[in-house]
Amino acid sequence: MRDVVVLGGGLLGWSAAAALRRKIPALRVTVIALPPPPDALAERIGSTLPSIVEFHRDIGMSDGDALLRANCGFRLGTEFQHWNAELPSYVHAYDRYGQPLGTASFHNHWVRHAQLGSTPPFDQYSPAAAMARGGRFVLPDTDPASPFGHFEYGLALDIAAYPQMMRAYAQHLGAIERRGGFKGVRLDASTGFIAALALDDGQEIKADLFIDCSGPRALLRGALDHEFEDWSRWLPCDRLLLADAAPVAQPSPLDRAVAHDAGWRWAAQSLGRTSHGYAYASGELSDDKAARTLRGYAGADPQAPIALRQGRRPQPWLRNCVALGDAATMVEPLEWTNLHLAHSAIDRLVAMMPDRDCAPVELWDYNRQCAAETTRVRDFLALHYAASHRPEHFWRRMRDTALPDSLAHTMQLFAERGRLPFYEDETFARDSWLAVLLGQGIIPRRTDPLIDTVPLAESDRAMMTMRDGIARIVPTLPTHADFLGNVRRQAAR
Amino acid sequence: MLARRVVIVGGGTAGWMTAAALTKLLPGRCEVHLVESEAIGIVGVGEATLPHIRAFNERLGIDEADFMASTRATFKLGIEFVDWGRIGDTYIHPFGTFGPGGGEVDFHQFWLRLKQQGIAVPDLDRFSMACTMGRMNRFALPSRDPRKLDSTFGYAYQFDATLYAPYLRTIAERMGARRTEGRIVTVHRDGETGDVTSVQLESGEKIEGDLFVDCSGFVSLLLDKTLGEPFEDWSKWLLNDRATAMPCHTAGAVTPYTGVIAMPYGWRWRIPLQHRTGNGYVYSSQFLSDEDAATALIAAVEGEPIAEPRVLRFKAGRRRRSWVRNCVGVGLASGFLEPLESTSIYLIQAAITALLELFPEKAISPLDRDEFNRLIDLEYDRIRDFLILHYHATERADTPYWDYVRTMGIPDTLAEKMDLFRRRGRVVKYREGVFLDASWVAVYLGQRVIPEGHDLRADAPSAESLVAGMQKLAADIHGLSDAMEDHGAYLSRYCPMKDAA
Numbered sequence: 001m002r003d004v005v006v007l008g009g010g011l012l013g014w015s016a017a018a019a020l021r022r023k024i025p026a027l028r029v030t031v032i033a034l035p036p037p038p039d040a041l042a043e044r045i046g047s048t049l050p051s052i053v054e055f056h057r058d059i060g061m062s063d064g065d066a067l068l069r070a071n072c073g074f075r076l077g078t079e080f081q082h083w084n085a086e087l088p089s090y091v092h093a094y095d096r097y098g099q100p101l102g103t104a105s106f107h108n109h110w111v112r113h114a115q116l117g118s119t120p121p122f123d124q125y126s127p128a129a130a131m132a133r134g135g136r137f138v139l140p141d142t143d144p145a146s147p148f149g150h151f152e153y154g155l156a157l158d159i160a161a162y163p164q165m166m167r168a169y170a171q172h173l174g175a176i177e178r179r180g181g182f183k184g185v186r187l188d189a190s191t192g193f194i195a196a197l198a199l200d201d202g203q204e205i206k207a208d209l210f211i212d213c214s215g216p217r218a219l220l221r222g223a224l225d226h227e228f229e230d231w232s233r234w235l236p237c238d239r240l241l242l243a244d245a246a247p248v249a250q251p252s253p254l255d256r257a258v259a260h261d262a263g264w265r266w267a268a269q270s271l272g273r274t275s276h277g278y279a280y281a282s283g284e285l286s287d288d289k290a291a292r293t294l295r296g297y298a299g300a301d302p303q304a305p306i307a308l309r310q311g312r313r314p315q316p317w318l319r320n321c322v323a324l325g326d327a328a329t330m331v332e333p334l335e336w337t338n339l340h341l342a343h344s345a346i347d348r349l350v351a352m353m354p355d356r357d358c359a360p361v362e363l364w365d366y367n368r369q370c371a372a373e374t375t376r377v378r379d380f381l382a383l384h385y386a387a388s389h390r391p392e393h394f395w396r397r398m399r400d401t402a403l404p405d406s407l408a409h410t411m412q413l414f415a416e417r418g419r420l421p422f423y424e425d426e427t428f429a430r431d432s433w434l435a436v437l438l439g440q441g442i443i444p445r446r447t448d449p450l451i452d453t454v455p456l457a458e459s460d461r462a463m464m465t466m467r468d469g470i471a472r473i474v475p476t477l478p479t480h481a482d483f484l485g486n487v488r489r490q491a492a493r
Numbered sequence: 494m495l496a497r498r499v500v501i502v503g504g505g506t507a508g509w510m511t512a513a514a515l516t517k518l519l520p521g522r523c524e525v526h527l528v529e530s531e532a533i534g535i536v537g538v539g540e541a542t543l544p545h546i547r548a549f550n551e552r553l554g555i556d557e558a559d560f561m562a563s564t565r566a567t568f569k570l571g572i573e574f575v576d577w578g579r580i581g582d583t584y585i586h587p588f589g590t591f592g593p594g595g596g597e598v599d600f601h602q603f604w605l606r607l608k609q610q611g612i613a614v615p616d617l618d619r620f621s622m623a624c625t626m627g628r629m630n631r632f633a634l635p636s637r638d639p640r641k642l643d644s645t646f647g648y649a650y651q652f653d654a655t656l657y658a659p660y661l662r663t664i665a666e667r668m669g670a671r672r673t674e675g676r677i678v679t680v681h682r683d684g685e686t687g688d689v690t691s692v693q694l695e696s697g698e699k700i701e702g703d704l705f706v707d708c709s710g711f712v713s714l715l716l717d718k719t720l721g722e723p724f725e726d727w728s729k730w731l732l733n734d735r736a737t738a739m740p741c742h743t744a745g746a747v748t749p750y751t752g753v754i755a756m757p758y759g760w761r762w763r764i765p766l767q768h769r770t771g772n773g774y775v776y777s778s779q780f781l782s783d784e785d786a787a788t789a790l791i792a793a794v795e796g797e798p799i800a801e802p803r804v805l806r807f808k809a810g811r812r813r814r815s816w817v818r819n820c821v822g823v824g825l826a827s828g829f830l831e832p833l834e835s836t837s838i839y840l841i842q843a844a845i846t847a848l849l850e851l852f853p854e855k856a857i858s859p860l861d862r863d864e865f866n867r868l869i870d871l872e873y874d875r876i877r878d879f880l881i882l883h884y885h886a887t888e889r890a891d892t893p894y895w896d897y898v899r900t901m902g903i904p905d906t907l908a909e910k911m912d913l914f915r916r917r918g919r920v921v922k923y924r925e926g927v928f929l930d931a932s933w934v935a936v937y938l939g940q941r942v943i944p945e946g947h948d949l950r951a952d953a954p955s956a957e958s959l960v961a962g963m964q965k966l967a968a969d970i971h972g973l974s975d976a977m978e979d980h981g982a983y984l985s986r987y988c989p990m991k992d993a994a
Contacts, residue, residue, distance in 0.1 A: 001949065023949075023950045023953065024949045024950060024952065024953070025952075025953060026949070026952055027949075058597070103518070350950065351597075351598075351948065351950065352919070353948075353949045353950075354916070354917070355916075355946060359916055361909060361912040361913050361916060362913065362916055362917075362919075364909060364913075365909075365913055365919070365921060369922075412860055413860055413864055416858055416860045416861075417851075417858075417860070417861070419850065419851070419864070421864060421867075424923060446854070448850070449519050449522050449849075449852045450518060450519070450849065450850075452519070452520070452521060452522060453520070
């Protein structure tokens with residue numbers, strides 16, 4: 001493997017190029033710098049999962065680079081409002097919920113109390129969730145004994161500045177930029193491989209491997225086949241509106257995802273702007289009405305609606321072409337997995353880089369892992385709908401839809417006895433599943449028998465101590481804005 | 494309400510492990526009643542185990558030195574395979590990593606890269622603590638600090654399985670387990686539901702229960718004889734169906750590893766305990782008679798035999814479901830895989846862990862049962878592929894037996910894994926599963942499945958820095974091992990057996 005061409009000059013294309021150059025310096029990497037289309041969500045959603053921090057570290061960048069050069073902030077989680085109309089909002093933070101107590105896992109203690117009547121919400125046992133609600137931020141405590149030592153954080157990207165930083169970094173690592181418009185691909189008649197891609201200036205670009213970061217249209221990968229697995233039964237939103245508003249002085253490290261009549265709406269505050277969005281089902285809600293609603297919340301005009309077809313290519317990698325980001329998988333931004341899935345695919349691609357022949361067995365393993373990962377992301381997103389509790393037609397329909405087997409298995413086993421079955425290649429940790437399941441009101445019928453060894457009064461006391469400890473510390477921590485200000489001041493010195 | 498009355502059918506390793514775990518970990522939730530017959534006896538030959546057993550013992554609050562002294566145990570750092578890829582070949586499958594562990598690129602990739610560049614590097618086992626300690630016959634407990642090189646190995650035990658069950662029996666009975674001696678003559682079932690309601694003994698005594706655990710061994714009294722659960726036969730891939738076992742006096746070293754020596758029609762184990770060495774020849778009756786197997790075993794063992802060879806009969810495979818109605822199979826009653834990789838006790842433990850985690854109510858939910866069966870299937874299926882690999886990855890053609898296994902069709906799931914390794918040394922990754930990357934790498938390379946390429950990320954460092962790093966690593970591993978005590982000396986200081994045999 002020698003020559004790699006990346007089609008797409010947005011943050012994704014440049015991220016792929018940077019990772020390839022950094023990890024496999026022998027590769028020649030050329031980026032065809034097409035501007036990303038407006039419907040490429042991996043390019044457009046600034047809220048990211050903690051995996052981005054790992055991705056940066058892997059390619060030799062620090063949080064500081066992202067913060068200082070690309071105006072990024074931190075994010076601790078998402079607050080979900082009105083997904084269950086009868087319950088208060090809940091926070092999904094990337095944290096441990098509760099501390100170990102006896103041999104059964106913590107949530108069993110919470111469930112035991114919940115079964116007996118009302119108990120403080122589950123998210124009160126997550127330090128990061130409490131910090132996020134309070135608008136505060138510190139980095140995880142390096143002392144493993146500290147309750148504030150187990151959370152992870154994502155970044156709130158400035159999606160205007162970030163791609164520029166990544167481009168500069170990839171070029172610094174030796175990636176080559178090629179400008180020009182895309183005209184088409186030429187396939188090798190005997191192998192079906194992509195022989196070259198043609199640019200509108202008449203030039204042909206040849207390569208051993210073509211990486212498609214061109215967005216949902218998948219200009220390269222789409223030239224090989226059109227197979228697509230549709231997920232719209234479980235993920236019903238097929239429209240997306242985005243609107244940018246002015247930044248606020250104290251950006252929250254907590255995004256908000258609010259359920260509406262026929263979809264959900266979000267607001268994410270970053271240093272450069274406040275991003276608003278609305279995902280909805282066009283069959284239930286007109287674009288105009290959705291735009292009016294979003295304008296009302298955002299105080300800014302939404303951009304043209306984006307049509308969204310949720311699902312995936314069963315084989316993101318075929319022959320010598322691998323699709324990344326929206327070219328491979330399209331999902332709504334709920335839980336912010338768009339860029340995460342792309343990063344994860346880049347890691348996998350780098351780790352599995354084959355020879356020029358792109359042997360089917362190597363592609364098989366890549367596609368198998370992608371499938372396992374995206375299946376569980378789909379399940380996790382679909383869970384938000386399946387576990388919802390709202391009166392509107394849109395929501396009732398989702399509750400009555402037959403679920404994919406793996407999600408049905410998860411929900412049934414959890415509802416019965418609070419157990420989460422193991423699946424390979426999970427994106428979201430067990431505590432994330434718990435935050436959503438319990439936050440949306442799925443209370444298991446039974447608890448783990450191993451909990452018996454801890455008497456009720458003892459777990460009651462321990463749980464109160466945990467809540468109090470968190471509630472006492474949070475007000476003493478700096479606000480997110482103050483923390484970012486300190487980082488900048490220290491860097492300036 | 495929980496299934497209060499648990500009846501365990503059969504003592505032995507599976508029965509008493511189950512009884513001890515249930516009484517210790519679910520106190521007050523269930524009453525455990527174990528039925529066994531001394532007339533039936535147990536299979537328990539000298540047992541080699543996997544490191545997982547330590548977690549099981551720990552959960553039961555067992556003191557390691559006391560347990561080892563009572564079962565006349567030795568330490569086990571891995572398994573030495575002799576004559577598998579070719580006659581004359583030998584390698585150790587270690588418990589632990591190759592290289593210092595951690596890092597995003599597996600150590601063996603750097604090693605492969607240098608080899609493929611034509612640069613001389615020491616054998617891979619020189620970069621494994623477990624292999625090096627084993628070869629030098631040394632032992633020390635691993636460090637708990639993951640940054641240290643001597644934290645990169647694990648260990649298990651080789652012990653007398655006929656002593657493990659009584660040891661656990663003491664714990665279980667202390668925790669309140671009841672035991673009844675007697676042979677079961679009838680199993681009674683509910684006319685409507687088909688669930689098992691009681692077992693009746695020769696004496697006429699009836700023992701009733703809500704949940705029955707079938708630990709009856711190969712007989713599979715409940716799952717097979719009573720409920721007729723079909724058996725999934727894997728003997729086309731794992732054709733051994735006999736073992737002849739015979740202990741002898743130890744004449745060689747008390748090695749901190751199990752020996753697994755390929756034979757003309759199967760393989761032979763060597764398990765050194767404190768007081769004797771266990772031996773056995775596992776073979777296929779299609780190719781070898783019991784008499785010839787016994788003769789070959791007697792000729793091969795190192796010391797004077799302590800008993801006559803004893804023949805066991807079995808078939809590789811598993812019950813389609815391990816938990817049917819209100820009966821849970823644990824151990825041989827639910828399936829059998831030959832002890833090539835010491836998985837028998839591990840499979841018992843996996844079933845017990847799953848049962849604890851999915852312990853049912855009085856009215857058993859199909860959800861609990863299905864999840865249990867899903868977990869057990871996963872364990873069996875992954876071990877199955879790993880075992881088949883040992884037979885298929887060979888160049889041996891010296892007998893019709895080896896011709897068959899070398900050329901037989903293998904499950905697709907294994908064929909894909911082998912192809913992938915041949916390309917560039919990649920191991921299909923699972924987060925769960927008993928054998929992780931290093932195990933697969935050891936067997937592949939040890940049996941001459943040699944990759945054509947390597948992970949391209951391994952090309953990033955310069956050859957000089959890699960070679961220097963590897964030399965230092967091998968020297969450090971050698972130095973650490975060399976400073977350790979002799980295995981035998983460690984045993985006699987740490988856990989000398991309680992009464993000499």
